[in-house]
Amino acid sequence: MLFLLAWRNVWRNVKRSTIIIVSIALGLAGGLFAGAVMMGMGESMINSAIDRNLGHLQIHSPAYRRDALVSNYIRSPQKVLSLLDTLGSVKAYSARTLLEGMASSANSSYGVTITGVDPERERETTALVSMLVAGNFLADKYRTQAVIGKKLAERLGLKLKSKIILTFQDRSGEIVYMAARIVGLFKTESTAFDEMTVFVRQKDVTRLLGARKPLIHEIAIRLKNSSTLPATKARLASGFSDLKVEEWREIAPELAFMSTSVESFTYLFVAIIIFALIFGITNTMLMAVMERIHELGILMAVGMKRGRVFIMILMETLLLSFVGGMLGMLIGGAAIAWFNHFGIDLSAFAQGLEGFGSGTILYPYLPGVMYAALTVMIVVAANISALMPAWKAVRLKPAQAVRVY
Amino acid sequence: MALIDVRHITKTYNSTAVPVHALRDVNVHFEKKEFTAIVGPSGSGKTTLLNILGGLDAPTSGEVLIGGQNITGMKESALVEFRLRHIGFVFQAYNLIPVLTAIENVEFIMLLQGVGKKERHERARALLADVGLADRLDSRPSQLSGGQQQRVAVARALASRPRFVLADEPTANLDSESTTSLLDMMEEMNAKYEMTFIFSTHDARVIERAHRVITLEDGRFQEDKQ
Numbered sequence: 001m002l003f004l005l006a007w008r009n010v011w012r013n014v015k016r017s018t019i020i021i022v023s024i025a026l027g028l029a030g031g032l033f034a035g036a037v038m039m040g041m042g043e044s045m046i047n048s049a050i051d052r053n054l055g056h057l058q059i060h061s062p063a064y065r066r067d068a069l070v071s072n073y074i075r076s077p078q079k080v081l082s083l084l085d086t087l088g089s090v091k092a093y094s095a096r097t098l099l100e101g102m103a104s105s106a107n108s109s110y111g112v113t114i115t116g117v118d119p120e121r122e123r124e125t126t127a128l129v130s131m132l133v134a135g136n137f138l139a140d141k142y143r144t145q146a147v148i149g150k151k152l153a154e155r156l157g158l159k160l161k162s163k164i165i166l167t168f169q170d171r172s173g174e175i176v177y178m179a180a181r182i183v184g185l186f187k188t189e190s191t192a193f194d195e196m197t198v199f200v201r202q203k204d205v206t207r208l209l210g211a212r213k214p215l216i217h218e219i220a221i222r223l224k225n226s227s228t229l230p231a232t233k234a235r236l237a238s239g240f241s242d243l244k245v246e247e248w249r250e251i252a253p254e255l256a257f258m259s260t261s262v263e264s265f266t267y268l269f270v271a272i273i274i275f276a277l278i279f280g281i282t283n284t285m286l287m288a289v290m291e292r293i294h295e296l297g298i299l300m301a302v303g304m305k306r307g308r309v310f311i312m313i314l315m316e317t318l319l320l321s322f323v324g325g326m327l328g329m330l331i332g333g334a335a336i337a338w339f340n341h342f343g344i345d346l347s348a349f350a351q352g353l354e355g356f357g358s359g360t361i362l363y364p365y366l367p368g369v370m371y372a373a374l375t376v377m378i379v380v381a382a383n384i385s386a387l388m389p390a391w392k393a394v395r396l397k398p399a400q401a402v403r404v405y
Numbered sequence: 406m407a408l409i410d411v412r413h414i415t416k417t418y419n420s421t422a423v424p425v426h427a428l429r430d431v432n433v434h435f436e437k438k439e440f441t442a443i444v445g446p447s448g449s450g451k452t453t454l455l456n457i458l459g460g461l462d463a464p465t466s467g468e469v470l471i472g473g474q475n476i477t478g479m480k481e482s483a484l485v486e487f488r489l490r491h492i493g494f495v496f497q498a499y500n501l502i503p504v505l506t507a508i509e510n511v512e513f514i515m516l517l518q519g520v521g522k523k524e525r526h527e528r529a530r531a532l533l534a535d536v537g538l539a540d541r542l543d544s545r546p547s548q549l550s551g552g553q554q555q556r557v558a559v560a561r562a563l564a565s566r567p568r569f570v571l572a573d574e575p576t577a578n579l580d581s582e583s584t585t586s587l588l589d590m591m592e593e594m595n596a597k598y599e600m601t602f603i604f605s606t607h608d609a610r611v612i613e614r615a616h617r618v619i620t621l622e623d624g625r626f627q628e629d630k631q
Contacts, residue, residue, distance in 0.1 A: 001509065001516050008504035294499055301461055301496075303489025303517050303565070305482065399461035402496050402573075403452075 002308065006315035009288070010323075017320060020284045024277055024324025024378075025331055031273040032332030032374070035266030036364035037344070042262035044362060046248070046255050048189040051127040053115075053197070054248045055094070055220035056229050059236065062244045064217050068100055070209065071171055074243060077216040083239055089228035090221055092124035097205050098217040101168030103148070103198055105156035110195070112152065114166055114178075116202035116214070125222045128186055128199070135160045135184035137199075144204045146180035149194030150187045158182060166198060170209045178208055189360075266366075270374060274381045281382065285317050285389035296393050297401020306394040313390035314383065321382030329371060339364050406473050408569060408601060409435035409458060414467035416453050416624070427453040428464070429624045435569070435603060440595050442604045442615035450624040451605035452573055458603065459492050459571045460484045472568060489517055493562030493570035493600075498578045500558035501546040507533060507557045508542040514564045525564075532560040535597070536590050552583030556590060563594060569601035576608050588614045 010017050050056060059080060064072035074080065077095055084093050097116030102109050119138040123129050128147075129137045138145050146164050158164055159182070166178040180200060188194055206214045223229060229247055237245040249256035289296070296309060343361040416428040428450045435441060443451045456462035457469060460476050468477040476487060488494075501510045508529045515525035533542055536556040538549075546554050555575055562570045572591075576584040588611065594600055604611055612618055620628040 001513060004509075005502065005505065005513075012504050295502060298494075298496060298500060299502070300485070301459070301488065302494050302514055302561070303485055305485050305517075308517070399456045402461075405499065 002312055003315060006312050007319055009292075009312075009316050010319050013288070016284060016287070020280055020320060021324040021327060023280055024321060025327035027273045027277050028270070028325060028328025028374070028378070029332035029335065031270040032329065032366060033335050033339075033364065035269055035370070036332075036336040036340075036366040037362060038262045038266055038269075039366055040340075040344075040362045040364035042258050043365060044189070046259055049252055049255055050222075050248055052131070052188050052190065052193060053126055053128070053220065054251060055125055056223040056226060057221040057233055057236065057245060057247050058251050059219040059221070059240070060217065060244050060246075062242075064098075065244050068098065068217075070099060070169055070215065070217075073097075073215040073217050074219070077214075077219065080219055080236075080240060080243070083236070084219070084221065087232060087235065089223050089225070089232045091224045092121065093219055093221045094118065094121040094125035095202075095214070095216045096122075096218045096220065097202050097209075097215050099168040099205065101166055103152060103156060104165040104167065105158050105162070107157040108155065110152060110155055112166075112196050112198045114168055114198050114200060114205065116200050116205040118202050122199070125220055128188075131186045131188050132184050133187045135182070137184055138201050139183070144178060144180040145183045145201060147184040147186060147199040148182055149197060150185045151191055151194035152196070152198070153182065153185055155195060160185060164198070166200070168205075171211070171215075176208050178204065180204070263370075266370070267373070271377065274377055278381050278385045281317060281321060281385035282388055284320070285313065285386060286392065288316065289313065289389045289393045293396060293401050293404045296396055297398045297404065300396065301398040301402055310390045310394050313393050314386045317386035317389065318379065318382045321378055321385065325375065325378035325382075329374065333366075333371070336364050336366055407434035407470075408437045408439075408472065409603075410470040410473075411435075411454075411458070412468050412470070414454070414457060414464045414469065416450070416457065416462070417465045426624050428457070428621075430467070431621070431624075431626050433619060433626060433629070435601060437601055438595065438599045439601045439603070439617055440592065440615055441602070441617040441619060442606050442612050443619045443621060444605075444607055444612055445621035445627070446607065448623075449621040451607075451621055453624075454621065455571050455573050455603070455605045459494060460488050489514070489565060491568045493565060493567035495555065495558045495562050495570060495572035495575045497574045498551070498554075500561075501554055503546050506543045506545055507538060507549065507560075510546070510557055511561045511564045514561055518565060529560070529564060532563055533557070535563075535594065536560045550583065551579050552587055555579065555583070555587050559587070559591060559594065563598065563600065567600075569603060572602060572604045574606055574608070575604065576606065576611055581610070584608065584610050 061072050061074050081095060084090050094117055099114040101112060101114050103112040123137060133150055138147055148164065153159060162182050164180050164182055166180060168176055170176045202214045209215060223232060233245055233247055300309060340363050343363050346362055347360040411431055411433045414428050414431040418425040418427060431454060443454060445451050457464050464477060468475050471491065479487065505513060511529035511532055512525045515528065530542065533539060536559055538553060538556055541549060541553060576587060579587060591602055595602055606612065618630045
């Protein structure tokens with residue numbers, strides 16, 4: 001009956017309770033949605049980077065990770081590739097030749113990473129093909145081809161079918177020039193990547209490097225399911241202790257930091273909103289106590305212990321906060337689900353977002369554990385809000401309180 | 406042994422610059438089945454005496470024994486329990502919890518006592534029938550007249566099966582008809598349950614019906630008329 005009493009007390013002033021419930025609900029829903037947008041942006045950045053070129057795992061020679069020299073290639077890549085062919089968790093892989101060099105046109109030059117790839121393997125490993133805005137990906141049609149970022153093309157004043165001069169060092173340190181025809185232009189979510197990456201056929205650079213077999217500096221691995229990442233990594237690391245097997249978090253720590261900090265920021269953001277709501281809830285409950293002094297006096301006079309009065313006020317506050325909190329989660333959750341399905345088109349802010357490596361269509365999302373954590377936060381906040389009103393109520397002297405009308 | 410034994414009770418309020426002597430050395434006994442009115446002008450100390458008898462307030466000096474048990478100096482938590490088990494209260498007005506129905510208001514006191522759901526429901530129904538409200542069990546206080554609300558309050562006071570009922574000016578907000586009706590019902594309960602009723606009042610209609618009238622003036626015991 002105490003619960004019933006508390007529940008009815010919540011609704012004895014419908015207007016006031018509704019206002020505070022709506023404010024809790026909207027505050028929380030807004031916080032959740034903003035958090036989900038931030039999480040979605042972080043997720044977009046990570047997925048974009050994985051799709052673009054990172055893959056889930058990468059293998060390098062430890063020396064290459066220290067110093068990105070052409071001579072620091074993987075000595076026996078075939079062993080690694082053979083194992084990858086047998087692993088069921090691996091969807092695709094691309095063994096790349098990486099060369100730090102210069103891209104030049106008649107007008108200008110720019111420092112780039114020249115990535116020699118097997119076009120078919122690269123096509124299966126990354127989503128670069130889907131990011132082409134002009135032309136095609138590398139094929140066997142022409143002798144020396146290049147696919148470059150649209151941004152780099154603009155910077156160098158080049159367009160599709162233009163000739164681009166690539167300069168890099170061979171194994172002996174000699175400067176090598178490569179003239180290639182631009183067959184495709186890509187545009188990813190990362191301006192930096194678009195400006196600094198040139199894709200060429202591996203066999204073209206192998207020839208210029210004076211090697212009989214491709215020099216593999218990097219093996220990017222795409223998994224069928226990201227949940228198999230730790231196991232696959234462990235398998236590869238144990239098989240090739242002389243190589244550095246890293247997951248995307250290690251290769252791009254800034255993305256990993258972004259991922260964790262976005263989550264922390266979301267908690268912080270919602271915590272600030274809830275903190276502000278505590279004052280609103282406390283005010284409402286204080287009003288509810290102050291206008292019921294006579295009634296509370298009677299309850300205590302007839303034998304209701306102070307502890308029970310305290311619990312009753314606590315219960316009323318909890319109910320108020322719980323209804324508001326659940327409503328907020330429902331509204332926030334529904335909004336997140338809707339926009340997660342249809343996306344939020346932020347193309348108006350494309351330039352800024354691409355600077356961060358994030359897509360222009362955002363898909364907000366919030367992990368289930370966050371909803372649970374927020375429920376706990378609301379309950380804690382409600383308890384804090386209830387303290388002062390409940391304390392006020394139990395401090396009443398029944399003999400005086402019953403004479404307050 | 407007297408049901409209530411008040412010995413040399415003094416109550417002085419020091420909240421203002423000048424101490425207010427609400428009660429000065431009051432000695433009085435109350436026996437079982439009494440239907441007693443404590444009367445006197447405003448400020449005479451009626452309500453203070455009632456509050457002390459009910460354990461809602463503590464005397465500055467003196468002691469109150471109920472059934473031989475000294476309640477002065479009892480801890481707050483023990484006093485609450487004592488009130489719940491042994492004393493019924495009816496206040497001047499707005500006695501009831503507005504969000505509970507008549508039957509729920511009566512049941513509530515038994516809930517606090519830990520009476521089982523079925524038993525408290527049956528007892529509450531019976532008590533409300535006794536006070537003539539068998540057809541208003543599910544009415545909220547706002548749907549009842551002032552007189553009906555006071556009847557529910559009496560039913561609630563009796564629900565805990567107390568040793569006595571204290572009523573602080575129970576008819577103050579009632580019209581003549583409701584007052585007569587409420588007093589009839591209280592006398593009936595007094596007879597039926599052998600329940601002791603102690604009123605504070607300055608209502609002549611109540612004084613007329615009381616079996617014993619104690620008069621206070623300026624906090625002093627003036628007269629005890631049977």
